[in-house]
Amino acid sequence: MTPSTAETVLFWVLAPIMVLAASGLLFARKAVHAALCVITVMISLAFLYVAQEAPFLGVVQVVVYTGAVMMLFLFVLMLVGVDASDSLVETLKAQRWVGWLGALGLGVVLVGVVGRATYPSAVGLAEANAPGNPTGVARIIFGQHVFGLEVVGALLVTAALGALVLTHRQRLKPLVKQPERAAARVAAGARLTPLPAPGVYARHNAMDVPALDPDGRPIEDSVPRVLRIRGQEAGTAEYRADTYRRAVTAVLAERGTPATDAEVDAALGTVEDDPRPAAAPPGTTTGPTADIDLGGGSTRTETER
Amino acid sequence: MTLTNYLVLSGILFSIGAATVLLRRNAIIVFMGVELMLNATNLALVTFSRLHGDLTGQVMAFFVMVVAAAEVVVGLAIIVSIFRTRKSASVDDINLLKS
Numbered sequence: 316m317t318p319s320t321a322e323t324v325l326f327w328v329l330a331p332i333m334v335l336a337a338s339g340l341l342f343a344r345k346a347v348h349a350a351l352c353v354i355t356v357m358i359s360l361a362f363l364y365v366a367q368e369a370p371f372l373g374v375v376q377v378v379v380y381t382g383a384v385m386m387l388f389l390f391v392l393m394l395v396g397v398d399a400s401d402s403l404v405e406t407l408k409a410q411r412w413v414g415w416l417g418a419l420g421l422g423v424v425l426v427g428v429v430g431r432a433t434y435p436s437a438v439g440l441a442e443a444n445a446p447g448n449p450t451g452v453a454r455i456i457f458g459q460h461v462f463g464l465e466v467v468g469a470l471l472v473t474a475a476l477g478a479l480v481l482t483h484r485q486r487l488k489p490l491v492k493q494p495e496r497a498a499a500r501v502a503a504g505a506r507l508t509p510l511p512a513p514g515v516y517a518r519h520n521a522m523d524v525p526a527l528d529p530d531g532r533p534i535e536d537s538v539p540r541v542l543r544i545r546g547q548e549a550g551t552a553e554y555r556a557d558t559y560r561r562a563v564t565a566v567l568a569e570r571g572t573p574a575t576d577a578e579v580d581a582a583l584g585t586v587e588d589d590p591r592p593a594a595a596p597p598g599t600t601t602g603p604t605a606d607i608d609l610g611g612g613s614t615r616t617e618t619e620r
Numbered sequence: 621m622t623l624t625n626y627l628v629l630s631g632i633l634f635s636i637g638a639a640t641v642l643l644r645r646n647a648i649i650v651f652m653g654v655e656l657m658l659n660a661t662n663l664a665l666v667t668f669s670r671l672h673g674d675l676t677g678q679v680m681a682f683f684v685m686v687v688a689a690a691e692v693v694v695g696l697a698i699i700v701s702i703f704r705t706r707k708s709a710s711v712d713d714i715n716l717l718k719s
Contacts, residue, residue, distance in 0.1 A: 323621040330629050337636040337656060346648050353652045356633070360659055367626070369666050369678050372685075376662075379685050384655065384692050391696045392648060395703045406712045414642035422635030429627040437623050438673025448675075455679045467686050474690035481697035484704075 316439035322366050329359045350388050357381045368440040371449040511537040523549040626667040633660035647699045647709045651692070658688045 318326070332355065339352035357380045364373035443451050456464055489495075500507060511534055514520030525548065526537035538548050633656060640653025662681040669677025703709050 318621050318623070326621060326625060326629075330625070333629065334632055334636070337633055340640050340649065340652055340656060341636060341643065343649075346646055349649050349652055353656060356656065357659060360663060363626070363663065364666055367666050367670050369669070369681075372662075372666060372678055372681055375682065375685060379689055380655075380659070384689060387692060387696055388648065388652065391700060394700055395648065395709050411643060414639065418635055418639030418642055421638050422632060425631035425635060426628050429631050430624060434624065434671055437671050440670050440673060440675070443673055443675045448678075451675045452678055452682065455675050456682070459676075460679060460683075463683065467683060467690075470687065470690050474693045478693045478697035481694070481701050 316437050316441075325362065325366055329362055333359045346392050347389070350385060350392060353388075354381055354385050357385065368444055369448060371452050506536070513537045513539070519549075521549070523547055525549075623667055623671050627664055630660045630664040630667065633657075633663070645710050645712055647702070647711050648696075650711060651695055651699065654695075655688065655692070658684060 336352040336355040336359070340349045340356075343349040343352060357376060361373045361376040361381070364370070364376055440448075445451075446454075511526045513522050513526055514524050514537075522539060523542050524538075525533040525535060528534055535543070542548055637653045637656035637660060640656065641650050644650050644653065662684055665677045665681040665684070669675060669681075699709060
């Protein structure tokens with residue numbers, strides 16, 4: 316039998332593509348491009364298998380080689396890093412030239428021997444494939460090579476176990492989970508609750524107005540960190556809930572003198588100043604200042620009287 | 621065209637795979653060269669199967685595929701573990717036992 320014209324055309328279309336793609340494996344700078352070239356070669360090989368009366372092997376070629384093996388290669392490329400390229404330092408002297416010479420010599424010998432040998436006239440698989448190609452292959456595998464198939468199955472299981480063992484990593488530090496993190500936070504004395512929202516208890520609920528605690532002190536942490544670093548935080552003086560001023564006014568009124576604003580200001584003294592330091596360096600959190608402490612302030616007004 | 625063309629193509633692919641193994645330094649690309657050589661052998665096996673009218677050649681190619689799959693799994697696991705310890709996939713860097 317001789318190959319049909321269609322098969323000849325297919326061969327002469329696919330063979331140059333395959334050789335070019337294989338050369339791409341040799342010359343590609345990036346490993347991903349090399350992997351794509353190998354995938355091209357393997358899919359073309361599947362076409363050639365089907366053309367050569369081996370449809371079962373053609374399907375297996377696509378499923379096993381391009382579908383599983385090359386995808387595994389791509390996964391490992393992603394693990395190792397796509398940018399991992401060749402080092403250009405030659406550790407072995409003249410290895411490049413010897414390698415080229417060896418490969419070229421091998422190619423010349425193989426092509427020369429295989430091309431010049433005389434073969435018996437081709438028989439073709441029409442007779443062997445009569446019950447169907449997969450059926451014929453299955454008869455041979457499960458008839459003559461059952462033990463070989465069992466050994467191959469054991470080999471596959473061993474390979475899977477070996478891959479698990481080889482890529483297993485021993486844990487050097489104990490696993491840190493949520494309970495351990497919580498215990499560490501409590502031990503460090505850090506803030507346990509979520510940060511308060513800006514504007515809570517203040518007269519304004521914009522993002523840049525710090526919240527006030529029940530004593531009327533501004534809570535620095537309630538303003539978003541970005542605004543604090545940019546220095547876009549609003550002053551607390553104008554939005555502060557004037558609990559202290561109202562308390563002083565009430566005390567003065569209780570004493571029988573309906574206080575004017577000026578008198579209240581005089582009684583308050585420096586207390587009403589902007590409690591925050593004038594220029595907090597960016598990034599540092601300024602804690603509430605001591606001079607607006609309501610308890611201390613009220614005792615002072617008591618003694619001043 | 622005769623079936624010899626397939627065998628010549630198989631020989632060319634095999635030599636390119638061998639050249640890849642000899643010349644490239646990235647371990648993964650070297651491994652792809654090995655795969656290319658196995659595939660070239662499979663093409664020769666399928667062609668000889670057709671030449672002799674005997675399906676045993678295809679069965680051999682099938683076994684080669686299965687063993688190649690197992691080999692890829694172990695080989696890539698070795699490459700990954702070497703990359704973890706050496707932070708490199710270059711075959712030239714694997715000279716830990718030297719001197």
